[in-house]
Every structure is written in structure tokens, then in C-alpha cells.
Amino acid sequence: MDARQLSFRLLQVFRQVAQSGNITAASRLLHLTQPTVSLQLKKLSEIIGEPLFDYQQQKLQLTAAGELLYQAVLDIDERISEFNLQLHQQRSGSAGSLSLAVVNTAQYLLPQLLADFANQYPQVVINLHIGNRAHILSRFEQQQDHLYLFSHPPRGEYVQATPVVKNPLYLVAPKGHWASKQPQLNFSQLSAERFLLREPGSATRMTFDSWLSSQATELKQSMQMESNEAIRLSVNAGLGLALLSAHTLQGQQHLLSVLQVKGFPLSSHWYLVQHANKRLPQAAARLSAFISQQLAGWQDPLAQAPSS
Missing domain, CATH: 3.40.190.10 (Periplasmic binding protein-like II)
Known part of the structure; x- marks a missing residue:
């Protein structure tokens, strides 16, 4: 059998005849003439190399080869149906x-x-x-x-x-830190503190550096760390103060003190x-x-x- 000669149309005609049991009924459903359907079946049988139907009591019956082809056609129909569903899901974004x-x-x-x-x-x-x-x-x-x-x-x-x-950035300190007891602070009051900073190039670091520059202020002590988690844990341990995102602090604010400093939180977005x-x-x-x-x-x- 040369599968390259098969077409979906030939298989569609075959399936309809197999399900209808006669060419006349299949022709009506396919909107084709009876001679056209008969020619399609003959062509398909020649491609397969086996007869696909037997006439028994005025009704077409599938041969052994016809049964195999019919199951293959049903499998193809099912796969095409699945493909259409998957394609629809992919186009809609649900898959x-x-x-x-x-x-x-x-x-x-x-x-x-x-x-x-x-x-x-x-x-x-x-x-x-x-x-x-x-x-x-x-x-x-x-x-x-x-x-x-x-x-x-x-x-x-x-x-x-x-x-x-929004991604507001807060100044935080260890629990019990002296600054946590102040209702309002100026940043200059924190000048002697050690600040734990992200690496240069990080968004939080760029925002903080930009704010410090706008205030003509420099940090006297700092330590660089490459993750917010390391900074958060280090603040909790009392190593220094830090600028952290509200999203980083969410659910963890009870472990640290959020400082009330003039000009903070700094404004940022995701x-x-x-x-x-x-x-x-x-x-x-x-x-x-x-x-x-x-x-x-x-x-x-x-x-x-x-x-x-």
C-alpha cells in the first residue's frame, strides 16, 4: 500500500459507507452522487490492495481488511478531534x-x-x-x-x-533597635549605623543609591550581600539596617522593626x-x-x- 495516495476525503467516504451500510444513504449524507461514491471506494480498495466490502443480503459488510481500515479511520478521527481541542486550548491560552x-x-x-x-x-x-x-x-x-x-x-x-x-521599599532594623522606638526619624540620625546592601546593579541598590545622591548623603558603614534573604536574616541577627521591599517583608514583619523615617518608604514598582x-x-x-x-x-x- 502506498499511503501517499490516501486522502482524508477518501477515508471520510469509506467511513460513511461503512456506517450507513449502503452507498445510496452514504451518498445523501455526503452530498455526492452514487457513481462518485462508488468510484471513491474502488480507488481506495486499489490503494489498499484488498477488497473492503462484501455484499450480503443487499447490505455492504466490511471485509477483514475493511475492518482494520475502519478501526484505523476511527483512530485518525479521534486524534484529529483531540488535535482540534488542543489547538483551541492553545489559541485561547488555556494550554x-x-x-x-x-x-x-x-x-x-x-x-x-x-x-x-x-x-x-x-x-x-x-x-x-x-x-x-x-x-x-x-x-x-x-x-x-x-x-x-x-x-x-x-x-x-x-x-x-x-x-x-507597587513595590515600596522600607528601612528595617532588628527587633528592639533604638531607632524602632522613635515615632519619626530623619535619615541623618541613622548615619552611624551599618547598612546591609544588595550588589551594585540590583534594582533596590539603584533606587537607594539614587535617593542617597538626591540627598547628598553617603553611608559611613555598609556591607554587601547578594540576596534579600541573607539581608533579612542578617538584620534579624543584629548585623545592621537594610532597605527591603514590602513584598520581601510580607509575613515576616513581626521578626523585624519597620522604621518610621522621613521620606520612606521609597517608591518603586514591579x-x-x-x-x-x-x-x-x-x-x-x-x-x-x-x-x-x-x-x-x-x-x-x-x-x-x-x-x-
Whole structure:
């Protein structure tokens, strides 16, 4: 048998005749003439190399080869039906795969969002990449992912950045620190303190450095660390003060003291970013809309938190 000579139309005619039991009924359902259907069956039988029907008591009966072909046709129909469903799901964004790259700090923001999204769209596969800002910027430049989450998005004509939620940055101290007992502080009162900072190039560090420059202020003591988790734990241990995102502190504020300092929290945002040259599949577009919708009503839990 030369399978290259088969066509969906031939198989459709065969299936209808097999199910109808006679050519006349099949012709009506297919909107074809009886001679045309008979010629189609003859051609198919020649391709297969075996007779497909026997005439028994004025009714067509499948031969052994016909039975095998009929089962194959049903399998093909089922696979095509599954393909149509999967294609519809992919086009609608309810199935498929996507790649999401986020900076380290976003690990405090995303888990619940991704869990909720996965529960709603279990057939969407998300490949998640987490790294420092330099690493995620490199992935963006190489167009390795569909979506990116930055608190300080890159610049350029190929950047499409949409703010999705505020990212206020608070000054925090160890529990019981003298500054935590002050209802209102000026930053100059903290000049003798050691500050724990993220590495140069991180969004939090850039925001803090920009604010210090605008105030013509320099830190007298500082220590650099490469993760917010290390900074948070070090503040808790009494190593120094730090500037941390409200999202990093959410659920952990009872372990630290949020300081009431004039000019703080510093204003910042999280941005969903995509490369203008990277096609966005429907699954990624759905995730983007889901994140924006879920974060639209976010309230800063520290906004009215009293200092301790």
C-alpha cells in the first residue's frame, strides 16, 4: 500500500459507507452522487490492495481488511478531534507552555500567583528562571523568555514594560533597635549605623543609591550581600539596617522593626516586561493578564504598620 495516495476525503467516504451500510444513504449524507461514491471506494480498495466490502443480503459488510481500515479511520478521527481541542486550548491560552524569568526578589511575590494560575490553567506549563538582575537582563537581551519581571526594567526601543504593582521599599532594623522606638526619624540620625546592601546593579541598590545622591548623603558603614534573604536574616541577627521591599517583608514583619523615617518608604514598582521582537503565545498573554489582574488590588500591609 502506498499511503501517499490516501486522502482524508477518501477515508471520510469509506467511513460513511461503512456506517450507513449502503452507498445510496452514504451518498445523501455526503452530498455526492452514487457513481462518485462508488468510484471513491474502488480507488481506495486499489490503494489498499484488498477488497473492503462484501455484499450480503443487499447490505455492504466490511471485509477483514475493511475492518482494520475502519478501526484505523476511527483512530485518525479521534486524534484529529483531540488535535482540534488542543489547538483551541492553545489559541485561547488555556494550554501550552511559556518561559518566565524573574529577578531574585520576585520569588517573594510570585509563588501564590503561580499556584493560583496553575490551579486555574493546569494544562499550561511554566518554565521559571530566577537570577540576579544582570543574569535576567542577559536572558532578556537574548530573547530567551516570553515574560520577565523586573522592579527596575531595562531601557530601549525593544522593551515593553507594564507596571503591575507597587513595590515600596522600607528601612528595617532588628527587633528592639533604638531607632524602632522613635515615632519619626530623619535619615541623618541613622548615619552611624551599618547598612546591609544588595550588589551594585540590583534594582533596590539603584533606587537607594539614587535617593542617597538626591540627598547628598553617603553611608559611613555598609556591607554587601547578594540576596534579600541573607539581608533579612542578617538584620534579624543584629548585623545592621537594610532597605527591603514590602513584598520581601510580607509575613515576616513581626521578626523585624519597620522604621518610621522621613521620606520612606521609597517608591518603586514591579514591571512585567517582554521583548518587542519576541512573539507572545496565548498562554503567556493569559499569564500576563492574570498577574496584572491579581495584583491590581494589592494593599501594602506595612503602610499603616506601627514601629515596634
